[in-house]
Amino acid sequence: xxxxxxxxxxxxxxxxxxxxxxxxxxxxxxxxxxxxxxxxxxxxxxxxxxxxxxxxxxxxxxxxxxxxxxxxxxxxxxxxxxxxxxxxxxxxxxxxxxxxxxxxxxxxxxxxxxxxxxxxxxxxxxxxxxxxxxxxxxxxxxxxxxxxxxxxxxxxxxxxxxxxxxxxxxxxxxxxxxxxxxxxxxxxxxxxxxxxxxxxxxxxxxxxxxxxxxx
Amino acid sequence: xxxxxxxxxxxxxxxxxxxxxxxxxxxxxxxxxxxxxxxxxxxxxxxxxxxxxxxxxxxxxxxxxxxxxxxxxxxxxxxxxxxxxxxxxxxxxxxxxxxxxxxxxxxxxxxxxxxxxxxxxxxxxxxxxxxxxxxxxxxxxxxxxxxxxxxxxxxxxxxxxxxxxxxxxxxxxxxxxxxxxxxxxxxxxxxxxxxxxxxxxxxxxxxxxxxxxxx
Numbered sequence: 001x002x003x004x005x006x007x008x009x010x011x012x013x014x015x016x017x018x019x020x021x022x023x024x025x026x027x028x029x030x031x032x033x034x035x036x037x038x039x040x041x042x043x044x045x046x047x048x049x050x051x052x053x054x055x056x057x058x059x060x061x062x063x064x065x066x067x068x069x070x071x072x073x074x075x076x077x078x079x080x081x082x083x084x085x086x087x088x089x090x091x092x093x094x095x096x097x098x099x100x101x102x103x104x105x106x107x108x109x110x111x112x113x114x115x116x117x118x119x120x121x122x123x124x125x126x127x128x129x130x131x132x133x134x135x136x137x138x139x140x141x142x143x144x145x146x147x148x149x150x151x152x153x154x155x156x157x158x159x160x161x162x163x164x165x166x167x168x169x170x171x172x173x174x175x176x177x178x179x180x181x182x183x184x185x186x187x188x189x190x191x192x193x194x195x196x197x198x199x200x201x202x203x204x205x206x207x208x209x210x211x212x213x214x215x
Numbered sequence: 216x217x218x219x220x221x222x223x224x225x226x227x228x229x230x231x232x233x234x235x236x237x238x239x240x241x242x243x244x245x246x247x248x249x250x251x252x253x254x255x256x257x258x259x260x261x262x263x264x265x266x267x268x269x270x271x272x273x274x275x276x277x278x279x280x281x282x283x284x285x286x287x288x289x290x291x292x293x294x295x296x297x298x299x300x301x302x303x304x305x306x307x308x309x310x311x312x313x314x315x316x317x318x319x320x321x322x323x324x325x326x327x328x329x330x331x332x333x334x335x336x337x338x339x340x341x342x343x344x345x346x347x348x349x350x351x352x353x354x355x356x357x358x359x360x361x362x363x364x365x366x367x368x369x370x371x372x373x374x375x376x377x378x379x380x381x382x383x384x385x386x387x388x389x390x391x392x393x394x395x396x397x398x399x400x401x402x403x404x405x406x407x408x409x410x411x412x413x414x415x416x417x418x419x420x421x422x423x424x425x426x427x428x429x430x
Contacts, residue, residue, distance in 0.1 A: 011354050048355055048356045048357075051354075051355060052355050052357070056351070056355065079418045083418055086414060086415070086418075113412065118413070118415075119420055120412050120415045120416050121415065124412075126408045126409075126415075127412070129404065129411075130405065130408045130412075132404075133401050136271070136397075136401055137401055139266075140263055140266060140267050140271065141259075141260075141263045142267070142394060142398070142401075144381055144384075144385065145381065145397060145398045145401060145402055145405070147381060148378055148381055148398075149409075151373060151374055151377040152374060152405055152409045153413070155370035155371070155374045156406065156409040156410040156413040158366060159366055159367060159370045159410060159413070160410060160414045160416070161417050162363050162366040163360075163366075164417045164418055164421060165421075166359055166363055169359075170359065178356075179357060179360065182355050182357040182360060183357070183360045183363075184414070186360060187360055187367075188407050188410065189344065189348050190345065190360070191367050191406070192403050192406075192407070193341045193342075193344040193345045194345070195371040195374060195375060195406065196341040197333060197335050197339075197345075198371040198374070198375035199301060199375045199379060199399070200298070200301070201334050201372075201375070202375045202376050203294050203301075203379055204294070204334040206376075206379060206380075
């Protein structure tokens, strides 16, 4: 296909495609004339992955280029590839590691995860996020929300198993990476929207007041 | 307690407490001297609720005041109270209702929810959010993420049942409202963080590649 069709099908403007070509994020097309090149389905897939990294994951062109570079020499397992894509789109937030409250909250989060027996990096950013929420709940006098943590873990595990399987089923490494990136970010929005709808449904249909998580 | 202790225990500064008193968000304390007043536990609970609405829910002082006004004349059931608190903290985003793609995506979201049989308002903001994500996935060529929707629904339902029960168990209307507000917003962050950790755990421990959601 010509660059115009590639632009139309990928939703990426022609000037932006030319920019990605110059920056090496996209491989050149096949020359078919002095000023013309033909592009294939692999260019379309690559452009959609770049869009996912840039627009959905919020990565800079340089950061997207680094993630894409792993595809030139993909890790030996799809699981490792998935981990790299995953890490690339998780936002990292600076924390005050000297604040005793924050350190205590992170210890609490780590203890809980170790009790769960999950195989995870105990220095990763998601644990910091847990610690932030623990502190916020305590300051608001709403620790009771934490009694739902085991329910969150069970629900998240079921969801994650389905999502990881879906990403792995996508096939070649570039497609797996595109699905992990979009699934991580947009799947979170989907799950959040469905959770709000579930609240509404449960609230409308619940008879009486059954026990909460702390019962 | 004096205003200094109220400030310390609630985490709200004295000038801000005085501002809430002037605006009528907080009831006056009991006069115990010419320039002194005593405050009780109900003031502390109320301040924590105001903090939750303002800092966690992102509400303006005026909007928080409107939510608090419902507590003076609470609706006949805790379910209705919960619905009001819930609606107050769900962000509403403007959509282009004339865009045929967006209308088609919203119809798709509605159809899916009707098939689920959930008792929900089909004109609510969470459905608009679903439609937004549907469009984004289609434009990225990642519709396969939608095959996980039934898993999201099942997981969200389990989580929502536990959360709603926990909120109702909080007791009086003001406490229920505080738990709904903080649980809606901070519970979403908790669930999102636990989901990322679950991805890592599943990815590390999954043997082979079991079928995805679309199998």
